[in-house]
Amino acid sequence: MTVTLKHVAERAGVSRSAVSRCFTEGASISGKTRAKVERAATELGYCPNFLARSLTTRSTRLIGLVSNNFHNPVFLQIFDLFTRGLQDRGLSPLLVNLSEETAPARSVQMLRQYSVDGVIVASSTLPSGFARAFRDAGLPVVHAFGRPADRPDVHVVGIDNVACGRMAARTLIGRGYARLGFLGGPETASTTQDRMAGFLAEASRHPGTGMAIRFADAYSFDAGRTAMQAGLAAGSTTEAWFCGDDVLSLGAISALRDAALSVPGDVGVIGLNDMEMAGWAGVALTTIHQPFAEIIGASIDVVAAMLDDPARPPDSRSFPCRVIERGTLRAPP
Amino acid sequence: MTVTLKHVAERAGVSRSAVSRCFTEGASISGKTRAKVERAATELGYCPNFLARSLTTRSTRLIGLVSNNFHNPVFLQIFDLFTRGLQDRGLSPLLVNLSEETAPARSVQMLRQYSVDGVIVASSTLPSGFARAFRDAGLPVVHAFGRPADRPDVHVVGIDNVACGRMAARTLIGRGYARLGFLGGPETASTTQDRMAGFLAEASRHPGTGMAIRFADAYSFDAGRTAMQAGLAAGSTTEAWFCGDDVLSLGAISALRDAALSVPGDVGVIGLNDMEMAGWAGVALTTIHQPFAEIIGASIDVVAAMLDDPARPPDSRSFPCRVIERGTLRAPP
DNA sequence: CGGAATCTTGCAACGCGTTGCAAAACGGGT
DNA sequence: ACCCGTTTTGCAACGCGTTGCAAGATTCCG
Known part of the structure; x- marks a missing residue:
């Protein structure tokens, strides 16, 4: 039995709109009602339903994170950075594992069904057409670890x-x-x-x-x-x-x-x-x-920027790499 | 501009309910209307909105996958198995990275907001109280790689x-x-x-x-x-x-x-x-x-079973382990 | 062909929250 | 006390899809 806006409204003796506004950033509400609502809400253990909200706001804060690299240990670091980075911005990663797939159709469909706000394709082995399929479905997309280009089809963040x-x-x-x-x-x-x-x-x-x-x-x-x-x-x-x-x-x-x-x-x-x-x-x-942290940070920046402006023309960011000297090359002569 | 049920209904010349039933397993609909609807749907590129549907069906098919082990390479295999296993059953993993967290409150809140149908806590280092917090919030939960017990607080799948x-x-x-x-x-x-x-x-x-x-x-x-x-x-x-x-x-x-x-x-x-x-x-x-595959398969089975019967009394499954002989012990005398 | 049984269909209400709008309440100045 | 300008509030409609119900259409049978 989930507790809804209505229950809180009744208990606080206010209208549903008042409760809604209490949980909406920057809505007009007086200190008095806010206090009443907040008390009722905590008493009932109310938790707003993001999904119902998304119907009118048309924003789910869900980001599809699509990858096919579940056998390269480096991707654990990559998932760590992506999930933390997204969470820090109040976004939630919906993970799609492509390991067995080669056609984008199923994942596009899946992410559309969930109305994700954006998609990050994190892979260095998927062809660029894969990311394009998401764009064609109207989903903001950024291809992390993709191939930077002068006039890319979709946003790309990677290395040269x-x-x-x-x-x-x-x-x-x-x-x-x-x-x-x-x-x-x-x-x-x-x-x-x-x-x-x-x-x-x-x-x-x-x-x-x-x-x-x-x-x-x-x-x-x-x-x-x-x-x-x-x-x-x-x-x-x-x-x-x-x-x-x-x-x-x-x-x-x-x-x-x-x-x-x-x-x-x-x-x-x-x-x-x-x-x-x-x-x-x-x-x-x-x-x-x-530079994983930079690439991932930039990818998240791009997808976050697209939430506000989905039509942003695709661009391409490329981060510099450097040699890390350890022990598998002989010393310079 | 997303295309909705209504657009499809208008184009097909039927009511919204007819369209809805066309996309609902086992609903009563004639071959003729089904054909009309399907044609209109593909022409418009219609994709049903899971989130709106979840409002009435009270099921999102979203599963929270919670872990704090993003630095142990074995967890990449674990995520691979979990995500594939969930996808195969038509469930979608919402990943929560606890690396920096120790209190369950924030993740409970996050997963409640998204009305996940269930939660899998995948960790061998989190205390059992962590998983309990999800149960207390009314979310079906299974603790994978947890500590099996005779009368566990929550479902546990792991090893002895x-x-x-x-x-x-x-x-x-x-x-x-x-x-x-x-x-x-x-x-x-x-x-x-x-x-x-x-x-x-x-x-x-x-x-x-x-x-x-x-x-x-x-x-x-x-x-x-x-x-x-x-x-x-x-x-x-x-x-x-x-x-x-x-x-x-x-x-x-x-x-x-x-x-x-x-x-x-x-x-x-x-x-x-x-x-x-x-x-x-x-x-x-x-x-x-x-035996990762078995543990993860069983965890998914449990969470899937809880979708139908959330009140299922928690039980504990434990899988046998065995020694794999390679090269870091001397041979038996 | 008539009537009963079975399918299909549309209507309308609902799930949970948001939001434009107009009415109500409030604040301040005289 | 009155008037005017701001806030604050509730109403009602909306977002997208589902579903109980009753009416309409089919099918089947004698």
């Missing part, structure tokens, strides 16, 4: 993956490595493509630099390990790898060490993300730091 | 932590270790207490068994590492540790290896959980497997 690829190549070449390798995630992901493009472009500016390319079919430890094993079986002589993700790096390193190769003694590895685990003693992965 | 403690002790003693150690999580957590109780009880049945006890102040790598470092600094001669969590085990192992102790050569370690990472090549943690 091409620049990261170049940074990785410059770093490796600066350490005197000559035969480089790129170990990417799923080949179709734009992030993979961009990181590779930057890496290759920078490498090609340095004559005498060799290049090997491999793809893992997921951003996971096993996929990284398997891909590296395949490389080794094929007789790889690569001196240093740029892996498109930390968890891929860890899988690759485990394959290298199993093959009695020392990292960084025989082969160097640089990752990307700087997940928490990369800093663990004993892991000590040299990697390119992706 | 005392039995796990005993199992760990039996395993270590069976390998011929004589000086044992327990490295627990936060001392106040009931899981820590129970695992320790079982471990000590079993150890005490074997005369000549030594015992050291340490607590980490969180279920995290760093906390485990720090606690183990403190033990080593104090001159620990423990031969084998039971760590109350895998991520604690990893921290402990890193401290041991930094101190030039080999695992399992000099010191044995057994963890608890069997997180994905425990099976990674190069990690190979011997551990007690906690």
Whole structure:
């Protein structure tokens, strides 16, 4: 038996509107009635029904948080930051797990049914068409960890993956490595493509630099390990790898060490993300730091801004990354 | 401009009720009108509003998923299983991150505002009073990874932590270790207490068994590492540790290896959980497997059953665990 | 073909809260 | 006490969909 506005109104001896106004920011209400209402409300344990309110205010403060990365440990940090950030602004995350899905239709439908105020697509592997589907359904959307562009279809917040690829190549070449390798995630992901493009472009500016390319079919430890094993079986002589993700790096390193190769003694590895685990003693992965807190903060800012102005023309924000030196590359000469 | 029931009704030339019934399972409607309505609906891109519906049906199919474990990688698997399991039953998880909170009041309020149909508290570190607060607010609740009991306050699904403690002790003693150690999580957590109780009880049945006890102040790598470092600094001669969590085990192992102790050569370690990472090549943690899929499946079953019968008397389900042999204990003599 | 049984349908009221509007209450100045 | 300008208040309609009820349409049967 839920207690409603009406019960409170009766007990306080005022009209329903008065009670409503008592719980509405900035509504006109006298101190006296407010006191009466508040007493009645606490006595009855009244809690306003957001969903009924949303019918007239047309705002639910519900945000769809859509992701398909439930196997990359870095996403636990990401969910932590997103949920805390949203809660701090009085928004509530409705989580959608896409792990088995590839078509946006079902999640669009689900989020429309719940009248979410906005959607955050948090994934570096979903194609940009996925986020577009939400926009087409009239939902404000921001693609976090997507591919920044000059004239994006939807709001994007992420990093310059091409620049990261170049940074990785410059770093490796600066350490005197000559035969480089790129170990990417799923080949179709734009992030993979961009990181590779930057890496290759920078490498090609340095004559005498060799290049090997491999793809893992997921951003996971096993996929990284398997891909590296395949490389080794094929007789790889690569001196240093740029892996498109930390968890891929860890899988690759485990394959290298199993093959009695020392990292960084025989082969160097640089990752990307700087997940928490990369800093663990004993892991000590040299990697390119992706500024999660800033990206997520900006994504939430954008979605919050769209609540007020849904038609805001999409823009693209890109945050700078930097190399975090740990223990999987040899020292500069 | 959202399209509503009314628009569809007008376009199809029928009443609003007819349209409503068309989207209601098992309502009486003729094939002819159904066809008319469905055509109009797809033409307009109509999507029923769950929230408005919930006003009369008193069911939102929203489930609050409450947790404070956003730093233990195993929880990514847990969220994956929960979100998929809920979605498969047509339920939607509203995620509440308690990382900074200790009082239930705010989350209770938040979930009441959204009229969630039920709440799953997924945490092994929250006191049982936390889950009780939801029950007291009239919300069906199940505490996953809580402490099973004979007459629980709320529904509980978990493991028999005392039995796990005993199992760990039996395993270590069976390998011929004589000086044992327990490295627990936060001392106040009931899981820590129970695992320790079982471990000590079993150890005490074997005369000549030594015992050291340490607590980490969180279920995290760093906390485990720090606690183990403190033990080593104090001159620990423990031969084998039971760590109350895998991520604690990893921290402990890193401290041991930094101190030039080999695992399992000099010191044995057994963890608890069997997180994905425990099976990674190069990690190979011997551990007690906690059957996540079953626990989560059962939790969802319980919460789903409570949707129909909210007054169901609370019960407690406990799933058996088993030792997973990998590489951090020496072989049996 | 008539009448009873069964389906379908629309009406109107309801779920919970919000809000424009006009009436009522209040405050201040003379 | 009176008048005028502000607040404050309640009424009533609305947001979107559901549902009990009774009337209308079908079907079935003899």
